[in-house]
Amino acid sequence: MPLARFHTIRTNIDTLLGENLGIRQVLPKSNYREGQHAMAHLVAGTINEQKTLVIEAPTGSGKSMGLGIPAACILESNPNKAFIWSTGSKALQAQILNKNLPYLNLMFPNITYAVLYGRESYFSLEAL
Numbered sequence: 423m424p425l426a427r428f429h430t431i432r433t434n435i436d437t438l439l440g441e442n443l444g445i446r447q448v449l450p451k452s453n454y455r456e457g458q459h460a461m462a463h464l465v466a467g468t469i470n471e472q473k474t475l476v477i478e479a480p481t482g483s484g485k486s487m488g489l490g491i492p493a494a495c496i497l498e499s500n501p502n503k504a505f506i507w508s509t510g511s512k513a514l515q516a517q518i519l520n521k522n523l524p525y526l527n528l529m530f531p532n533i534t535y536a537v538l539y540g541r542e543s544y545f546s547l548e549a550l
Contacts, residue, residue, distance in 0.1 A: 430472075431495040435462045438491055438529065445487070447526045458484030466492035486522045494530040501532070 437444045439459045440490050445452050448515045461477060464487065468475040493505045515537070523535050 431466050431499060432463065432494065434495045435459070435466060435492055439488070445491075445529070448525050455484045455488075460487035461485065465489055466496065468549040469493065469496055476490045486518055487525075490518075490522055490526045491529075494526050496529050496535050497533055 436459075439445060439455075439462050441454050443454050444450055457479065461479070461484070464475060464477070469492065477488075479481065489507070493507070497503055497505055507518060509518065519537055527533060527535070
């Protein structure tokens with residue numbers, strides 16, 4: 423990705439998750455989370471460099487938006503790209519689908535999303 427475009431992505435992350443918290447326009451009760459802000463920059467850099475990143479943080483620390491916002495920023499500037507968000511549980515998948523993605527869609531209206539469930543989620547005659 424060109425450096426100028428990556429700089430714009432980093433600026434968008436700062437605008438939404440930085441101390442002035444532009445995300446409050448969509449999520450009025452949001453609080454500044456230094457770890458979430460730092461995570462979003464790590465995610466953007468990792469995606470830009472096409473590397474792997476493992477993040478562990480407690481529940482409620484803002485991981486979903488810390489991942490979703492940089493991904494949406496990158497997708498917005500690269501409309502021919504796709505982002506796959508895989509979860510380890512159906513509860514987290516439901517949270518992302520019903521809570522996080524609609525908020526991301528308000529901030530990034532050109533981003534579309536779909537849900538794919540694993541084959542263990544479907545009825546099968548073979549399972550009988």
